[in-house]
Amino acid sequence: MIHDLADINYIFTFEAYNLKIGTMKRAIAWTRVSTGRQDEGVRQLDQIKKYCVGKYELLTDKTIEEIISGKADDRTGMDEVLQLTKADADIIIVSEASRATRKNEDDYLDLLNIVRAIQRTGLDLYFLGSSQTYSADKKLTLIDVITLVIESDRNAKELETMKFRLKSGKKTKVEKGGYIGGNFPYGYYNNEVKGLKRVVKKDYFSINEDEAVVVRLIFDLISIQGYTVSQAAIHIYRTQGFKRDSKGILNMLRNPVYKGEFTILGVLQNVPAIVTAEQFEQVQIKIGLNHQFINKGNKHYNQLKGLVKCACGCNMYINNVGTNKGVIKFGYKCASKGTVYTHIKPCKNGGINSALLADIVWNTTKKFINVDDFKAKTEEQKKVVNSEVKAIEKNIVTLMTEKNVLADKIESLTDTIVEADKNSKPILLKRLSEMVINGEKQEKRIEKYNIEVAKMKNRLKDLSVNLLPSFVNEVSEEGKHEIFVKYIDTITYYSINRNKGFVVILYKNKVETIIMTSTRPVKVAYALPLNFKFNYENRTVFDVKGFKSKEAKMLYKILDRDDETNDDEATIDRALQFILSEAKELTYDDIMAQYPIQDYLMAL
Numbered sequence: 001m002i003h004d005l006a007d008i009n010y011i012f013t014f015e016a017y018n019l020k021i022g023t024m025k026r027a028i029a030w031t032r033v034s035t036g037r038q039d040e041g042v043r044q045l046d047q048i049k050k051y052c053v054g055k056y057e058l059l060t061d062k063t064i065e066e067i068i069s070g071k072a073d074d075r076t077g078m079d080e081v082l083q084l085t086k087a088d089a090d091i092i093i094v095s096e097a098s099r100a101t102r103k104n105e106d107d108y109l110d111l112l113n114i115v116r117a118i119q120r121t122g123l124d125l126y127f128l129g130s131s132q133t134y135s136a137d138k139k140l141t142l143i144d145v146i147t148l149v150i151e152s153d154r155n156a157k158e159l160e161t162m163k164f165r166l167k168s169g170k171k172t173k174v175e176k177g178g179y180i181g182g183n184f185p186y187g188y189y190n191n192e193v194k195g196l197k198r199v200v201k202k203d204y205f206s207i208n209e210d211e212a213v214v215v216r217l218i219f220d221l222i223s224i225q226g227y228t229v230s231q232a233a234i235h236i237y238r239t240q241g242f243k244r245d246s247k248g249i250l251n252m253l254r255n256p257v258y259k260g261e262f263t264i265l266g267v268l269q270n271v272p273a274i275v276t277a278e279q280f281e282q283v284q285i286k287i288g289l290n291h292q293f294i295n296k297g298n299k300h301y302n303q304l305k306g307l308v309k310c311a312c313g314c315n316m317y318i319n320n321v322g323t324n325k326g327v328i329k330f331g332y333k334c335a336s337k338g339t340v341y342t343h344i345k346p347c348k349n350g351g352i353n354s355a356l357l358a359d360i361v362w363n364t365t366k367k368f369i370n371v372d373d374f375k376a377k378t379e380e381q382k383k384v385v386n387s388e389v390k391a392i393e394k395n396i397v398t399l400m401t402e403k404n405v406l407a408d409k410i411e412s413l414t415d416t417i418v419e420a421d422k423n424s425k426p427i428l429l430k431r432l433s434e435m436v437i438n439g440e441k442q443e444k445r446i447e448k449y450n451i452e453v454a455k456m457k458n459r460l461k462d463l464s465v466n467l468l469p470s471f472v473n474e475v476s477e478e479g480k481h482e483i484f485v486k487y488i489d490t491i492t493y494y495s496i497n498r499n500k501g502f503v504v505i506l507y508k509n510k511v512e513t514i515i516m517t518s519t520r521p522v523k524v525a526y527a528l529p530l531n532f533k534f535n536y537e538n539r540t541v542f543d544v545k546g547f548k549s550k551e552a553k554m555l556y557k558i559l560d561r562d563d564e565t566n567d568d569e570a571t572i573d574r575a576l577q578f579i580l581s582e583a584k585e586l587t588y589d590d591i592m593a594q595y596p597i598q599d600y601l602m603a604l
Helices: 005-023 038-052 076-082 107-120 142-175 209-223 229-240 246-253 277-293 354-368 371-419 425-463 469-474 477-487 550-560 569-582 588-594
Strands: 025-034 056-058 064-068 091-094 124-127 132-134 261-264 267-270 308-310 316-324 327-334 488-495 500-507 512-518 524-527 532-535 540-543
Touching (some): 025 076, 038 056, 056 091, 246 277, 354 512, 477 488, 500 588, 512 532
Parallel strands (some): 025 064, 025 091, 308 488
Antiparallel strands (some): 532 540
């Protein structure tokens, strides 16, 4: 019931307002912000909302919110705007002209083109900052163009001013002991200033020794103990509780701050080093080698990955070469025969059975193995495994304690449910269900840890085997791969025909061994004495021992030695040239016919 005139006036005013809303032009807000500045978009939208009150019906569900990715050609918001038609709205409202353009040079042309493009959609355009409206049904006048030029020039100057202020602010922050950038490097104290208080009362970039222990261990695992990045990530989590994935560990290993070099605002600053520069560089080399030699998800483990070369100089890779009585056969094949290398002239060198080559290389390499090195490495591995076992067992104890506490809570809650009223029971039952689920998760984690501990203890038993020279026969495929990478430079296969050829192994101590192979009628290999020298061009060999010249004796002495002494390369070259010019070439068949070949037979 209407009581007085005031009520009548109120109703008429309210209905008039509703009528006005129904006839208002529809507006769509367009906000544009840089990545990580979403709060700025909210501010722009609030400004547009305030402006629209009583003037436009703001269609909030159609707001175009654009986050600039940083790419110069990224205009996703603009694309949305240009897809609008008169059926969607009547006007586009932007907080200021600088939000519509991103170019620094010829800004006025960019802004002019944007205004024209929006006009062609049939919608008006309004910039809050300049209170300027550009109607869709009106061509731009000279005054409009001049206004846009002035607006663009102001935008450019504002942008430069903002950049200068930002750079000055960063510089001031750094000078006061603050830090700019992402997360502060692990292993150091951040002496950042917030207001009048320092977050940590330590010298800027002073070493946090508790964290530095973890950093040094990560570098040691890679540079000294031969771990891969992913293996180091697992080990560091088990032993130190430091949870970071392999990508995070890799970023740490590549960060020069740990060798004392920190770049900020383009200026190199010296900070306390956690590892030596030599160890840092050594780790970078190891990381590169890991990419070359690591077996990445191979179904068939490649012991010789990164080492086997074809006679043409390309790498060789393992490939399925057929089946024999239902058993798949694998062989090394030249990479130039693959689709990736179609631009290379097809290689005529044949392939070799992968298992045969692995056996040949292993049997040849065993005599180069330093057993003392293996003993030291095994002791290292024992310590590592023991530390991991202790860390996991500690986790198991913690979980068992948590499990017992949870069991007591479940028992107590069960008693409470029995005595609870009808209204409380559903809530308590839900809580009980959550507890039971957590208990099951703990059980599974404990079971998983126990299995892992059992595997590690079995590994310890394997490592406890006496490391006599005969022990090398017990080395795993992964262990052999590590040995090969340590001792061998290259393994090259030179085919004579489809079934036979030469394997030439060059060790890192410059000793070269030649092995003759054949797969018909059976797989055999003959390790030629070190006095044989291979002729790469003709795929023949020379018997150095058969010559009495000074050069030949010197070369034989060099080849027969297994130390790592570097001889004069010019002297070696002279000796080799003499051999190649004077010695008789021996073919594969010549050696088979003229030499005691059975004495060279390898036990594969």
